[in-house]
Amino acid sequence: MASYVQKKRGILFPLAMALVLALSLFPIYWILATSLKTPVEVISTSPTFYPHEPTLQNYAEIAKGGYLRNVANSLVVTAASTGASLVLAFLASYALSRYRFPLGANKAFLVWIIMAKMLPPVVLAVPIYDLFARLRLVNSIPGLVLVYQVYTLPYCIWMLFGFVKALPREFEEAADIDGASNSQILWRIAFPLVRTGVVATAIFSVIVAWDEFLFALLFVRSPDKMTLPLVVSGFIGEFETLWGQLMAIGILATAPIMAFSRVVFRQMTSAYSLDLK
Amino acid sequence: MANQGRLRGRAPFYWAIFSPALAVMLLLTLYPMLNVLVTSFQDYNYLTEVRRWTGLGNYRDILGDELFQRSFLNTVVYCVGTTVVEVALGILLALLFYGDFRGKSSFMIAAILPMMLSTMVVCAVWKTLYHYDLGLFNQILSSLGLGRVGFLIDSGKALVSLAAVDVWQWTPFAFIVVQAGMASIPAEIFEASLIDGANPRQRVLRVTLPILRDQILLLVLLRTIDTFKIFAKVFALTRGGPGNATETTSFFIYREAFSYFKLGRSSAASIITLAAVVLISMAYMRRILKED
Numbered sequence: 001m002a003s004y005v006q007k008k009r010g011i012l013f014p015l016a017m018a019l020v021l022a023l024s025l026f027p028i029y030w031i032l033a034t035s036l037k038t039p040v041e042v043i044s045t046s047p048t049f050y051p052h053e054p055t056l057q058n059y060a061e062i063a064k065g066g067y068l069r070n071v072a073n074s075l076v077v078t079a080a081s082t083g084a085s086l087v088l089a090f091l092a093s094y095a096l097s098r099y100r101f102p103l104g105a106n107k108a109f110l111v112w113i114i115m116a117k118m119l120p121p122v123v124l125a126v127p128i129y130d131l132f133a134r135l136r137l138v139n140s141i142p143g144l145v146l147v148y149q150v151y152t153l154p155y156c157i158w159m160l161f162g163f164v165k166a167l168p169r170e171f172e173e174a175a176d177i178d179g180a181s182n183s184q185i186l187w188r189i190a191f192p193l194v195r196t197g198v199v200a201t202a203i204f205s206v207i208v209a210w211d212e213f214l215f216a217l218l219f220v221r222s223p224d225k226m227t228l229p230l231v232v233s234g235f236i237g238e239f240e241t242l243w244g245q246l247m248a249i250g251i252l253a254t255a256p257i258m259a260f261s262r263v264v265f266r267q268m269t270s271a272y273s274l275d276l277k
Numbered sequence: 278m279a280n281q282g283r284l285r286g287r288a289p290f291y292w293a294i295f296s297p298a299l300a301v302m303l304l305l306t307l308y309p310m311l312n313v314l315v316t317s318f319q320d321y322n323y324l325t326e327v328r329r330w331t332g333l334g335n336y337r338d339i340l341g342d343e344l345f346q347r348s349f350l351n352t353v354v355y356c357v358g359t360t361v362v363e364v365a366l367g368i369l370l371a372l373l374f375y376g377d378f379r380g381k382s383s384f385m386i387a388a389i390l391p392m393m394l395s396t397m398v399v400c401a402v403w404k405t406l407y408h409y410d411l412g413l414f415n416q417i418l419s420s421l422g423l424g425r426v427g428f429l430i431d432s433g434k435a436l437v438s439l440a441a442v443d444v445w446q447w448t449p450f451a452f453i454v455v456q457a458g459m460a461s462i463p464a465e466i467f468e469a470s471l472i473d474g475a476n477p478r479q480r481v482l483r484v485t486l487p488i489l490r491d492q493i494l495l496l497v498l499l500r501t502i503d504t505f506k507i508f509a510k511v512f513a514l515t516r517g518g519p520g521n522a523t524e525t526t527s528f529f530i531y532r533e534a535f536s537y538f539k540l541g542r543s544s545a546a547s548i549i550t551l552a553a554v555v556l557i558s559m560a561y562m563r564r565i566l567k568e569d
Contacts, residue, residue, distance in 0.1 A: 009378065016373055017384060024388050024449065027402045030413070034405065047416045092298035099291035109299070116306045118558050120506040122527045123547040126316075126534050127309035150305050157298060182290045211395045213509040218535065229397040233513050236401055243405050250398040261393050265386050265453065272454045273461035274492060 031254070035059070035247035042243045058244035062252070065245075066224075067231060071252055074228040077141060078209040081148035082156075082202055088149075089156035090198065093164040094190060110161070116154040121214050124150065129218060139221040147215045152205045159204065163197030164190065200267045203260050210257055228253040310551075317544035324538070335545035345546060348517075348524040349553075351436060355507060355525065359443045360500040364493065366444070367451025371459050372481060385456070389449040396446070400513035403442045404429070407514075432522035435515050439523055442510060447503075451496055458492040459485060501557055526550045 034042060035058050036051040062068075096106050128147060129138065137143030167190060175189050191198075213229045220226050226234075232253060235246045317336070320329045339345050374384070391399070406413050407428035415425040428438040462485065470484050486493075508527040511517060517524040517532070526546065533543035 013378075020370065020374075020388055021384070023445070024391050027399075027406065027445065028390055028394070030406065031398065031402050034402075043411050045411070045416070046420075047413050088298040088301060091294035095291040095295035099288070099295075101291070101295070109302075112302065112306070114558075115555075116302065118502045118554055119306075119310075119551055120508070120527045120530075120554065122506075122508060122530050122534075123313060123551055124306065124309040125531070126540055126543065127312035128305060130312075131304075131308075146301075147305070149301050153298065153301055153305075182287060186294070207393070211397075213397060213512070214531075217512070229395055229509075232395075232397040232401050233509075236397075236404055236513050241411065246401050246405075250395075250401050253395045253398050254393075257395065258390065258393050261386050261390060264393065265382070265389060268453050269457045269460070272457035272492065274458050274488070 031247045031250045034243050035251050037244055039242070039244055043241050058248040061245050062248045067249060067252075069224055070226050070228055070231045073141065073225060074210060074253070077144050077148065077227055078206055080145040081152050081209045082205040084145065085149060085152040085156040085205055086160075086198060086202055088153060089160045089201070090164070090191065090194070091186075092157055093161040094186060096161060097165040113154045113157050116150070117158065121150055125214070125218055132219065138219055139225060141225060143219060144216065144227070147219060148209050148212060150215070151208050151212060155208060156201050156205055159201040160194065160197060163194045163201075167193050200263070203263055203267070207257055207260070207264075313544045313547050316540055317548045319541050321540040323540055331541065335541045336549070339542055339545045339549065344521055344524060345526075345529055347521050348526050348529040351523060352505060352507065352525045352527075355436060355440055355443075356501055356504040359440045359447070359504045360497055362440075362444050363448045363451045363500055364497055366448045367455045367496070368486075368493070370448070370452045371455035372485070374456065375459055385453065389453055391446050392449045394446070396509045397513060399442060399446050400510055403445075404514055407438060429515055430519055432519045435519060435522045439510055439514060442514070443504060443507075447500065451500065454492065454496050455489065458489045462488055498558065502554065505554060505557065
């Protein structure tokens with residue numbers, strides 16, 4: 001790559017870098033800065049670019065308002081829906097890559113998976129709502145975990161299928177000759193080999209589940225079962241100018257995911273590199 | 278598949294591990310879609326649970342409905358506009374920041390942070406920035422002696438303001454995808470073009486971009502499909518307003534079903550939207566099928 005890159009970078013280059021960083025980071029800085037301002041400063045008519053009297057008051061209000069409950073809900077729903085999807089997706093991917101189901105079911109299922117990833121989820125909302133109402137799953141955390149499979153399961157199958165398909169078969173065949181059972185081969189041989197793939201898949205699934213809004217909006221009624229996106233949306237709608245608290249919740253809703261930035265960057269860089277050989 | 282015979286003998290095992298995922302997918306996607314398809318030909322009263330066949334009535338109704346037409350148009354404008362801008366900016370950034378320089382990976386990680394934020398948090402901060410009286414943008418504009426702008430309350434500007442939020446949040450995605458592709462182009466290709474005396478512009482237009490064609494196409498599809506679903510931003514920032522300036526198909530379907538309980542109409546609108554999505558993704562699907 002060297003020879004193409006050895007061009008001189010002009011003095012505009014650092015400026016371009018600064019501009020890109022300013023544009024992408026300013027709103028994030030603004031969330032943090034606003035969350036540390038006093039309510040009076042937030043709505044003052046002359047803007048302050050940094051909190052003049054930094055305070056944790058907004059965070060204290062959030063804790064007092066019982067919103068930590070919602071942080072817990074988000075964590076539980078995200079972890080459970082990702083965990084469930086990973087198990088189902090790993091099993092299904094293994095079956096799909098190692099066994100030919102009749103009637104071209106393998107390909108049909110994978111095409112269906114892509115379709116499911118593409119369609120606007122609101123399209124499915126009414127029948128799922130009816131079904132869940134009958135099963136008493138509306139307004140319940142387990143119901144939310146189940147309905148999030150609409151997003152996370154196709155996603156996990158699609159990603160894990162790629163990893164499982166690429167596994168060399170030799171280990172499984174050797175284990176088979178040594179008399180290992182099917183489930184031993186599955187969990188002791190295949191699973192450890194795709195572990196890094198599982199981690200990458202899990203992170204993307206976590207991001208999707210953590211961010212989910214539509215089904216949470218439709219399926220959750222009581223405040224004590226709400227997830228963070230729902231709380232944030234409620235704040236935007238109801239408390240026009242409690243921006244300090246809004247941004248404090250925003251920080252809580254953002255920090256856990258931001259921690260994955262480096263991994264996401266690495267994973268995407270390798271996932272989207274060309275296969276030019 | 279050398280030992281297909283042995284594997285066939287284990288059919289019950291493979292069925293057993295495949296069926297849980299299959300069952301969940303059937304329950305949560307196939308069943309609802311068939312249900313919506315049937316309901317789209319019916320007049321379904323949610324409260325009395327009476328279903329009456331109406332043939333194509335709902336479709337005629339929806340296709341002639343000005344609000345639906347408007348929502349469909351808004352969705353297409355939003356979808357095409359954001360996708361084109363995001364992909365163009367992504368390519369531009371990838372070209373600008375091609376190659377190695379000090380602190381590149383830290384720079385990239387900082388640059389992709391917007392797409393790591395939860396969409397609702399993104400909406401929250403932009404709502405405050407856009408606010409007519411107290412928002413930072415308008416405070417800056419008025420301190421410069423310029424007039425205030427009704428970013429979200431002026432019907433001529435609301436859709437563009439929504440699109441700007443999407444561009445801020447997702448241009449990083451386009452950036453990272455294109456730059457990943459570009460970084461993996463082998464050096465020999467550029468060396469060859471240098472020996473052939475290609476100038477920088479020719480290198481970009483005749484070498485880099487053609488090699489990345491499929492990658493860019495995939496990116497366009499991913500962004501199109503994603504922006505076509507737009508719901509959360511509309512819900513949080515404008516609720517379809519002012520008037521119907523930011524009404525989108527997802528929001529239309531949501532309101533028909535969950536505010537007006539007109540399930541026949543919402544189902545017909547769903548099927549029309551679905552047809553549009555399938556049409557958009559045909560190219561993508563064909564490639565996936567060919568690959569296998």
